[in-house]
Amino acid sequence: MMEKLPSKTSNFESEDLKNSLPGIAPKRTTLFSIIVILLVSFAVYSNALSNGFVYDDNLQVLNNPWIKDVRHISEIFSKSVWSFQKEPEISNYYRPLMHLIYLFNYHVFGLKPWGFHLVNILCHAGVSVLVFIIAARLISASSSSSPFGEKSFIRALLTAPFVAAVLLATHPIHTEAVAWVAALPDLSYTFFYLLSFYFYIRSELGFKGSYPFSVISFFLATLCKEPALTLPIIIVAYDFVFKRTESQQLDYVKRYIPYLFVAGIYLVLRYRALSGFAPQPPHIHLMPYQYFINAFPLFTQYLEKLLVPLKLNAFYVLHPINSFFEIKGIVSLATAVVFIGFAFVAFKKNKVVFLSLLFIIIPLLPVLYIPAVGENTFTERYLYLPSVGFVILLALFFKWTEASPKKVVISLTAAPLILAGLYLIGTLNRNTVWKDNYTLFADTVMKSPDASTPHGFLGSALLDKRRIDEAIEHFQFALQLDPLNPDYAATQNELGKAYALKGQIDEAIEHFQLALRVKSSATIHYNLGKVFILKGLLDDAIREFKTALSLKSDYADARNSLGNAYFNQNRVDKAIIEFKTALSIKPDDAVTHYNLGTAYASQNRIDEAIIECKTALSLNPDYADAHNNLGAAYFNQNRIKEAVSEFIAASKLKPDFANARHNLEICYERMKTMGVDSHK
Numbered sequence: 249m250m251e252k253l254p255s256k257t258s259n260f261e262s263e264d265l266k267n268s269l270p271g272i273a274p275k276r277t278t279l280f281s282i283i284v285i286l287l288v289s290f291a292v293y294s295n296a297l298s299n300g301f302v303y304d305d306n307l308q309v310l311n312n313p314w315i316k317d318v319r320h321i322s323e324i325f326s327k328s329v330w331s332f333q334k335e336p337e338i339s340n341y342y343r344p345l346m347h348l349i350y351l352f353n354y355h356v357f358g359l360k361p362w363g364f365h366l367v368n369i370l371c372h373a374g375v376s377v378l379v380f381i382i383a384a385r386l387i388s389a390s391s392s393s394s395p396f397g398e399k400s401f402i403r404a405l406l407t408a409p410f411v412a413a414v415l416l417a418t419h420p421i422h423t424e425a426v427a428w429v430a431a432l433p434d435l436s437y438t439f440f441y442l443l444s445f446y447f448y449i450r451s452e453l454g455f456k457g458s459y460p461f462s463v464i465s466f467f468l469a470t471l472c473k474e475p476a477l478t479l480p481i482i483i484v485a486y487d488f489v490f491k492r493t494e495s496q497q498l499d500y501v502k503r504y505i506p507y508l509f510v511a512g513i514y515l516v517l518r519y520r521a522l523s524g525f526a527p528q529p530p531h532i533h534l535m536p537y538q539y540f541i542n543a544f545p546l547f548t549q550y551l552e553k554l555l556v557p558l559k560l561n562a563f564y565v566l567h568p569i570n571s572f573f574e575i576k577g578i579v580s581l582a583t584a585v586v587f588i589g590f591a592f593v594a595f596k597k598n599k600v601v602f603l604s605l606l607f608i609i610i611p612l613l614p615v616l617y618i619p620a621v622g623e624n625t626f627t628e629r630y631l632y633l634p635s636v637g638f639v640i641l642l643a644l645f646f647k648w649t650e651a652s653p654k655k656v657v658i659s660l661t662a663a664p665l666i667l668a669g670l671y672l673i674g675t676l677n678r679n680t681v682w683k684d685n686y687t688l689f690a691d692t693v694m695k696s697p698d699a700s701t702p703h704g705f706l707g708s709a710l711l712d713k714r715r716i717d718e719a720i721e722h723f724q725f726a727l728q729l730d731p732l733n734p735d736y737a738a739t740q741n742e743l744g745k746a747y748a749l750k751g752q753i754d755e756a757i758e759h760f761q762l763a764l765r766v767k768s769s770a771t772i773h774y775n776l777g778k779v780f781i782l783k784g785l786l787d788d789a790i791r792e793f794k795t796a797l798s799l800k801s802d803y804a805d806a807r808n809s810l811g812n813a814y815f816n817q818n819r820v821d822k823a824i825i826e827f828k829t830a831l832s833i834k835p836d837d838a839v840t841h842y843n844l845g846t847a848y849a850s851q852n853r854i855d856e857a858i859i860e861c862k863t864a865l866s867l868n869p870d871y872a873d874a875h876n877n878l879g880a881a882y883f884n885q886n887r888i889k890e891a892v893s894e895f896i897a898a899s900k901l902k903p904d905f906a907n908a909r910h911n912l913e914i915c916y917e918r919m920k921t922m923g924v925d926s927h928k
Contacts (some may be wrong), residue, residue, distance in 0.1 A: 276439065278384075281410045282377055289373035289417040292672050296369065296427040296679040297362045302688050303562070303705065304430040307333070308350070310359065310784050315350040324348065328522050334770055334800050340528045340620070345471040346433050364429045372426045373417040373437040374415070375632075378442040380413035383640050385449050387600050387647070394465060411664045412643035414634060418671035420557040423678040425629040437472035439635045440465045441479055448483055463506045470514040475633070477514070478610045480507045485606050490600040530619035531734065534568055542568045543616040544580035549626055551583065554638045557671075560678055561695045562688055563702045564626040566618075601644060607637030623701060642667075685709035693722075700730035704739045711746055720746050737767035744775060747882060770799040774806045780815060789813045808843060815847055823847050839865035842874045843868035849881060856882045872902040888922070891915050 301310055307330070314320040314332045323331070324347040328339040349367065357363020387408050416422075424429045447462035469476035487500050519525060534542065549791075587605070594601035596721045611633040613622050647662050681691045689706035696702055707722035723743040727736065740763035747756035760776040763769070777792030794811040796803055811826030827844040831837065845860030861878035864871055879894030892915045898908035 249354050257672050262679060273866050278291075280772060281380060281407070281413075285376050285380055285410070285413045286373050287418060288414055288668075288672075289376045290369060292418050292675050293365075293372065293426050293679060295676055296682065299679070299683045300361045301364075301429060302682060302685050303428065305361075305364075305428070308346075308362065308430045309354075312350065313346070314347050315354045318351065319436075321348075324351075325517065325913045326521055327748065334803060335884060338528045339522065341474070342521045342525045343433050343471065343473060345436060345468060346473075347435060349432060361429070365427070366608050368426050368429060368435055370431060371432070371439050372422065372850075375435065375439050375442060376413045376417040378439070378446060379416050379636055379639065380409045382449070382636075383409035383643065384441060385446075386603065387640070387644060391822045400793075408640075408643040408647040411646055411668075412639040412670050415639040415642055415664070415671065418668050418675055419635055420671055420674035420678050421553055421628055421631050423560065423675055423682065424562065424627070425632040427679045427682040428629070431629045433473040433630045434629045435605050437469045438636075440469035440472060440517075441476050441633060442636065444479060445482060445486075446468060459503070461512060465901065466507055467510045467514065469597065470511065472487045475611050475614045477511055478613065479592060480504060480511070481610050482603075482606060483507065483549050485610075486603060488604055488848050489595065526620065531621075531623040532566060532568075532625060533759075534618065538568055538570065539618050541572055541577060542566070542618060544572075544584050545569060545576050546626055547587075547612065548580040548583040550631055550634070551587070551608075553628065554608075554631060557674060559695065560628060562628075562692045563699050564682075565623045565695050565696050565699045598644075601641065604637040604640040604644070607640070608634045647735070686713065698729060700726040700733045700739075701735060703729065704735055704742065707739075707746070708742055711742065711749070714749070716746050716750050720750075737763040737772065740766070741769070741772050741775060744772075744779070748779050748782070753779050757783070767812060768799065770796040770803055770806065773799070774803065777806075777809060777813075781816070786813050786817055804830045804837060804840070807833065808837070808840045809841060811840075811847070815843070815850075820847050820850055836865040836867055838871055838874070842871065842877065845874075845877060845881075849877065849884075854881050858883060870901055871899045872905055872908070875901065876905065876908045876911065879908070879915075883915060883918075884910070888915055888918055892919075 253907045309315065312332055314324055320332075328336070329341040329343045329346070330339050332338055350364075353364050353367055357366075365453070384407075424433045444462045444465035447458045447465060450458035451462060454750060466476070466479055469479065484504065515525075549564075570578075571577055572581055587609070591602060591605045591609075594605060609845040612630065615627070615630045618625055621627070643664075681687055685705060686709040689702050689709055692699075692702040693706050703722045703726035707719040707726065710716075710719035710722065720743065723739050723746065726733070726739050727743075730736075733739070740759045744756045744759035744763065747753075747759060756779045757776065760772055760779065763772045764776070773792045773796040775797065777789040780786070780789035780792060790810060790813045793806050793813065796806040800806070807826050807830035811823040811830065814820070814826060815823035824844065824847045827840055827847060830840045831844070834840065841860045841864040845857045845864065848860060849852075858878060858881045861874050861881060864874040865878065868874070875894045875898035879891040879898065882888075882891035892912065893914060895908050895912040898905055899912060902908070
């Protein structure tokens with residue numbers, strides 16, 4: 249039977265934590281528990297530190313100029329989440345704090361993946377500790393008697409808050425949120441969400457300064473991710489379920505006003521950044537009635553993954569129901585009715601259980617509305633915050649078993665340890681799937697063979713491995729599965745790149761042109777221009793590069809390639825202008841410095857050519873072509889020994905570099921005619 253909490257809030261909230269070993273102060277026991285929770289949180293994700301960047305990490309981190317310069321902070325707060333792209337997309341997301349955390353990561357770790365993974369793990373550890381602290385405030389963490397005796401270490405350690413925190417730290421459903429760098433918004437908003445709730449509870453206990461920190465933390469949570477706006481509902485529910493007297497109600501209403509004010513500020517910032525509240529059209533198009541009824545199977549699926557975190561997947565395919573009278577509809581509706589019924593009983597019998605159920609359902613409500621989410625309508629990371637309520641319920645269940653017979657208690661005492669151990673094994677195994685794009689999408693395609701998007705990503709991963717024929721198969725399969733997929737143009741673009749790498753230029757041109765029929769993209773125009781150069785169609789290439797630049801004027805790579813096209817037409821002055829313009833946009837590009845040096849050399853501007861080649865080599869010391877061209881420049885100035893040194897360096901870096909070896913032989917011949925020993 250569920251135990252009843254004290255009806256007076258003051259009695260409940262003022263109770264000190266007594267989860268200590270005999271003779272040890274509660275603070276010491278609490279500190280020991282926190283240390284163990286931190287160690288478990290790190291241990292379970294230790295193998296994720298060796299993972300690379302995957303999936304959207306390439307967009308949000310590697311190709312994100314906002315995180316590389318603090319001068320972009322004004323843009324971070326005034327634009328939508330992906331406005332930094334060469335071709336910004338319409339977005340419903342406003343998450344400035346994500347970019348600020350990435351900005352911090354970049355300036356501390358550079359672009360080393362382990363540093364970004366470490367920050368995710370630290371955030372997860374912080375969430376686990378907050379669950380322990382909050383649960384300790386909400387439930388009784390000790391029992392009046394112990395079947396192991398008063399001095400039992402196990403009974404002192406396995407308090408309900410500790411069990412809840414360890415289960416959250418190890419639950420496999422969190423691998424997507426923690427092992428994936430791009431899932432940082434889910435981690436960070438959950439951290440600040442719980443921190444705000446914790447400070448609110450502390451403010452109720454009379455701790456000075458806690459209330460302002462709660463409001464500030466709430467604001468930070470909203471800047472991380474949109475579902476943070478549900479926190480005021482949790483706070484109101486917390487006050488309501490613990491029986492505030494009528495005379496106090498007005499005071500509590502006044503305490504909610506700052507949260508509403510902060511939410512208003514966030515909505516204004518969001519509206520201005522997005523030019524609307526939700527300008528992006530839905531990815532999944534259903535009838536309004538279908539949007540409503542399909543929320544129930546989604547909710548059931550989320551509960552199922554919390555209870556049984558098996559067959560985890562990075563991309564779930566939505567198979568919508570058309571009626572509640574389908575088997576899936578009946579089961580999901582029955583699940584929702586049972587959940588609501590359980591919540592009603594919990595409200596009458598145990599307020600902590602009721603609040604835990606709210607922690608499950610309230611943060612899930614926004615993502616049950618299908619038009620508000622992306623193409624992947626069911627996503628494991630959306631369960632990160634709701635799992636807080638789930639693990640507290642599990643911990644309460646283990647606590648209630650203390651009233652069972654001694655033998656049963658002994659076996660059930662080991663149950664949370666066994667469950668945490670199983671969770672830990674599952675999480676460690678799942679982390680390896682997130683190692684790189686190939687491991688991730690090979691797994692995803694196996695589990696969702698009828699989803700076009702994973703096939704496209706797997707094709708790109710195979711293309712990176714130069715497994716071109718396999719990549720082409722997956723790109724073609726992705727297009728066959730869903731010709732109307734929003735990624736159609738991107739997949740055709742990738743298919744064009746694959747054929748270009750294979751040397752089938754006509755096929756590459758065909759697929760780039762097919763992509764452009766759907767989407768006029770600077771990137772695709774640029775790629776088409778590149779293959780036109782390979783085919784010798786310089787005028788066509790110049791047209792495509794100019795089109796790309798009309799769509800994106802600061803497209804440095806397109807400027808560089810346009811310069812190359814002009815150079816190949818012997819329009820060297822125009823080429824130099826384009827190379828210089830490209831370097832004004834992207835000054836640390838070694839290839840463009842090399843190209844500019846080549847153009848200068850063609851005009852016999854040898855000193856300037858040497859400067860550009862040296863700059864290219866300072867940016868990329870292993871640039872064999874730059875060594876070769878620098879050697880040629882030295883040779884033209886009759887600096888033969890320096891030329892020899894550069895040609896040797898080029899030959900070592902690229903053993904099959906025939907031009908460098910030929911130039912080296914010419915140098916040796918010149919040295920012989922000069923009477924110089926080439927071996928000195």
